[in-house]
Amino acid sequence: MSRSAGFWPLALVFTLFVVFLYGPMVTIFVLSFQGPEGGLTFPLRGVSLHWFRQLAEGLGTVDIAAALRRSLLLGAVVMGLTVVLSVLAGLAFRKKLRGGDALFYVSVASLIMPSIIISLGIGLQFRLLDGGLKWLLEALGAHSPYAQTTLENYGTALGLMTSALGAHLTWTLPFGLLIMFAVFNRFNPAYEEAARDLGATPWQTLRHVVLPLIGPSVVGVGMFGFTLSWDEIARTSQAIGDVNTLPLELQGLTSTVTTPAIYALGTVTTVVSLLVMGLTVALAWWLGRRRKA
Incomplete structure (x- = not known):
């Protein structure tokens, strides 16, 4: 079959694009399997799992396992809240709401704000909250031993499930809302009318x-929520408090770790993302088949 004159130039551009997009990831994968004498660049010096074993043992004072657990927990909570809130918002916006346009623009406004500014703002809000709570506890401390004890043990409201969770939701919720709005925009209400004609309640x-x-789309929203949270650095950096997520630990290690162990950590985080996406695609495919059946 003959090709048009523009096929090969476009094919070359597409090939270069794919290499530019996935080449760095493949390079990290390959270099993470170097032998004990391996370095940070090519050529490879042996092939082994040495750097993965070193990663499991720990990298200096950094507890990689704890950071991994924190990131998985935060990603799971963000995923659940993103799915629930996005579906509920999609259902609500099917009707004309007073002030709905303003509410929509406020909800997605964080997408156009620099991530580091949002992180700084959330961190500042929680530090002001710390100041207000400490002032209140000091005022109550003279009359309440419990308030005095609470003040002595109080650290900060900044944390994984408070400020960091809020920071991640400012990133994941707008995407979830946009997806669900698009889904319900083309949803055929005749199915609901048929169910009501057959005596089904609104909940049924x-x-x-x-x-x-809408199951496959809901699964997609969940995948977006987890993967966006899993890889987030800028919005977490000023709003996490005294602990770090895995991406923040990885960022810090890039300036201190000079062995392929840093590549092994990058490979692990990428594999987790790929597993989540694979499970999501499989679940969406299964739901699609079930819906057709």
Whole structure:
């Protein structure tokens, strides 16, 4: 079959794009399997799992396992909240809401703000909250031994499930909302009308009709929520408090670790992301088949 004159130039541009996009990831994968004498550049010096074993043993004072658990926990909570809030917002916006346009623009405004500014703002808010709580506890401390004890043990409201969670939701929720708005914009209400004609309650209609039909999209929202949270650095950096997530630990290690162990850590984080995406695609495919059946 003959090719048009523009095929090969476009094919070359596409090939260069794919190499530019995935070349660094493949390079990290390959270099992470170097032998004990391996360095940070090519050529490879042996092939082994040495740097993964060293990663499991720990990198200096950094507790990689604890950072991994924190990131997984935060990603799971962000995923759940993103799915629930996005679906509920999508259902709510199917009707004309007073002030709905303003609410929508406020909800997605964080996408156009620099991530580090949002992180700084959230961190500042929680530090002001710390100041207000300490002032209140000091005022109550003269009359309440419990308040005095609480003040002595109080550290900060900044933390994984407070400020960091809020910072990640400013990033994941707008994407979830946009996806669900698009889904419900093309959702055929005739299915719901048919369910109501057959005597289904609103809850039964939602559970047995609406959710199965939008199931693959809901799974996609969940994947976005987890992966965006899993890789986030800028919005977490000023809002995490005294602990770090795995991406922040990885960023800090890039200036101190000079062995392929840093590549092994990058490989592990990428594999987790790929596993989540693979499970999401499989679940969406299964839900799609079930819906067609």
